[in-house]
Amino acid sequence: xxxxxxxxxxxxxxxxxxxxxxxxxxxxxxxxxxxxxTGLEYSSLIxxxxxxxxxxxxxxxxxxxxYHANYGLRTLLxxxxxxxxxxxxxxxxxxxxxxxxxxxxWEIIIFHLIAGGG
Amino acid sequence: MSTVTEKVEVKMEExxxxxxxxxxxxxxxxxxxxxxxxxxxxxxxxxxPVYRGMTVLDALFYIKxxxxxxxxxxxSCRMGxxxxxxxxxxxxxxxxxxxxxxxxxxxxxxxxxxPNYPIIRDLATDFSSFFSKHKSVKPxxxxxxxxxxxxxxxxxxxxxxxxxxxxxxxxCIKCGLCNAACPIMATDDLFIGPQALAQAYRYIVDNRDQGxxxxxxxxxxxxxxxxxxxxxxxxxxxxxGVDPAxxxxxxxxxxxSQSLGVKKPKHKTEIKPISKEHKPNPKIPEAPPxxxx
Amino acid sequence: xxxxxxxxxxxxxxxKVVPKYKLGLKAWISPFKFNFERWMYTLHRVTxxxxxxYVYMHIYVxxxxxxxxxTGWTNLMNTFENPINYTGEIxxxxxxxxxxxxxxxxxxAELGYAVGKPIRPEYPYKPSSLKGAQRTIAIILxxxxxxxxxxxxxxxxxxxxxxxxx
Numbered sequence: 001x002x003x004x005x006x007x008x009x010x011x012x013x014x015x016x017x018x019x020x021x022x023x024x025x026x027x028x029x030x031x032x033x034x035x036x037x038t039g040l041e042y043s044s045l046i047x048x049x050x051x052x053x054x055x056x057x058x059x060x061x062x063x064x065x066x067y068h069a070n071y072g073l074r075t076l077l078x079x080x081x082x083x084x085x086x087x088x089x090x091x092x093x094x095x096x097x098x099x100x101x102x103x104x105x106w107e108i109i110i111f112h113l114i115a116g117g118g
Numbered sequence: 119m120s121t122v123t124e125k126v127e128v129k130m131e132e133x134x135x136x137x138x139x140x141x142x143x144x145x146x147x148x149x150x151x152x153x154x155x156x157x158x159x160x161x162x163x164x165x166x167p168v169y170r171g172m173t174v175l176d177a178l179f180y181i182k183x184x185x186x187x188x189x190x191x192x193x194s195c196r197m198g199x200x201x202x203x204x205x206x207x208x209x210x211x212x213x214x215x216x217x218x219x220x221x222x223x224x225x226x227x228x229x230x231x232x233p234n235y236p237i238i239r240d241l242a243t244d245f246s247s248f249f250s251k252h253k254s255v256k257p258x259x260x261x262x263x264x265x266x267x268x269x270x271x272x273x274x275x276x277x278x279x280x281x282x283x284x285x286x287x288x289x290c291i292k293c294g295l296c297n298a299a300c301p302i303m304a305t306d307d308l309f310i311g312p313q314a315l316a317q318a319y320r321y322i323v324d325n326r327d328q329g330x331x332x333x334x335x336x337x338x339x340x341x342x343x344x345x346x347x348x349x350x351x352x353x354x355x356x357x358x359g360v361d362p363a364x365x366x367x368x369x370x371x372x373x374x375s376q377s378l379g380v381k382k383p384k385h386k387t388e389i390k391p392i393s394k395e396h397k398p399n400p401k402i403p404e405a406p407p408x409x410x411x
Numbered sequence: 412x413x414x415x416x417x418x419x420x421x422x423x424x425x426x427k428v429v430p431k432y433k434l435g436l437k438a439w440i441s442p443f444k445f446n447f448e449r450w451m452y453t454l455h456r457v458t459x460x461x462x463x464x465y466v467y468m469h470i471y472v473x474x475x476x477x478x479x480x481x482t483g484w485t486n487l488m489n490t491f492e493n494p495i496n497y498t499g500e501i502x503x504x505x506x507x508x509x510x511x512x513x514x515x516x517x518x519x520a521e522l523g524y525a526v527g528k529p530i531r532p533e534y535p536y537k538p539s540s541l542k543g544a545q546r547t548i549a550i551i552l553x554x555x556x557x558x559x560x561x562x563x564x565x566x567x568x569x570x571x572x573x574x575x576x577x
């Protein structure tokens with residue numbers, strides 16, 4: 001895949017993240033969601049994690065976020081080190097990102113199952 | 119009549135003297151580094167008497183002629199068209215011949231060499247990587263019709279609208295101020311730079327050029343067009359209004375639509391050489407026969 | 412003679428001791444004297460770094476609800492109830508708002524829209540990319556981001572008051 005295709009995906013994931021991240025934050029706001037104090041209690045976490053929609057939403061959110069953030073991290077590192085270590089940085093960022101991504105996915109699914117979802 | 123012209127001449131001379139009236143003395147802090155003698159760069163201060171209309175280049179002439187003969191700097195046309203005298207004057211990359219000393223509104227003027235270029239001596243920097251990056255985008259018209267090139271039958275047609283698509287970017291004087299102002303050039307050595315990218319766009323969008331594929335390899339790489347993040351400083355410091363930032367953003371559209379396989383509306387017209395329909399003017403004598411085989 | 416003319420730089424010998432000529436990180440974070448878009452670039456980079464650090468931290472910290480159960484989670488939330496934490500969270504929301512707003516503008520500008528057209532340069536040269544629609548769009552987006560930050564601050568004000576009074 002060419003650099004321009006990676007970059008175009010960055011734009012698409014950025015636009016998607018606007019919607020996803022905003023809805024994630026607004027679940028803790030008093031206007032739209034449950035409010036800060038009540039939204040962060042363990043009981044309300046369990047309640048929100050029951051529906052299947054929770055698992056799907058957060059898996060999609062995590063995937064999109066991991067791509068966008070790590071492409072950005074790779075860009076910052078490549079530009080900072082003067083472009084000499086491009087392949088090394090790409091591989092390193094990919095490994096760290098993949099491990100974090102798998103960990104995050106596992107954690108979402110396990111919590112969904114703990115909360116009693118299907 | 120001669121007395122009238124004499125009076126006019128005297129008046130003009132008085133005006134010249136009046137305009138060159140020394141208004142004040144300004145301190146110039148100039149970056150000095152002489153290889154072989156200095157191990158690290160230093161700043162030297164010079165007091166220069168300044169008149170209205172004096173440019174920084176005039177001040178450097180004064181310093182070199184009267185105070186310190188060892189100051190080295192590049193200059194040529196002293197009128198903003200050759201692009202030799204680019205320097206970092208009071209924090210911004212500017213052409214020394216185009217910067218009025220009094221317009222800077224400061225009693226201390228700091229003159230440093232252009233950043234992001236290796237320093238040869240004092241205010242002169244090495245432009246060899248600048249030129250090699252420019253060469254790497256193939257800054258010339260590429261055409262595929264070999265027979266037409268060898269034996270031209272007519273002209274390539276270009277309407278004024280097609281000319282306007284790239285004309286602004288052809289005014290580049292290769293002064294290097296844009297590369298000095300770019301924040302990505304400050305950390306990334308291999309980035310080809312706003313000047314080369316703007317020239318690549320100038321040739322791609324020219325309707326006489328057929329070489330998009332040959333340039334895309336350099337442009338679509340990790341150090342090509344994608345290292346630009348539209349900070350716009352290149353356009354802000356360009357002394358000729360070339361606006362490389364605009365060229366790069368329009369170039370990104372071309373590169374992305376090419377790589378995604380999106381069909382773009384053709385901005386090129388068919389090249390039609392004017393040939394057989396042309397009626398020669400009977401008053402103009404015929405051209406002599408070709409001497410070059 | 413022709414070969415000598417093209418190889419200008421070979422006659423110029425760069426000094427063995429070359430002083431530092433690249434501006435480095437300073438060019439990324441100090442946009443003083445430069446144009447509006449350069450300030451937006453700096454903000455975009457700074458907020459990106461804040462968000463990357465926060466996101467990685469967030470993924471690992473919230474996993475305590477699986478690893479530590481209810482007690483672990485409640486203890487963690489109790490340690491987070493201090494004004495320093497509230498300020499940090501406001502900063503993260505502000506970073507997200509600014510980064511997102513500038514991102515919308517970059518999506519438009521980097522695809523070649525809202526940056527103006529090539530013109531015939533006339534003195535004083537005001538570049539059309541810095542004058543075009545993208546600058547007004549940027550200001551509108553920054554105002555929207557400011558409104559979102561205001562909402563975030565309003566959200567936290569009762570929490571601050573609760574900490575300092577209750």
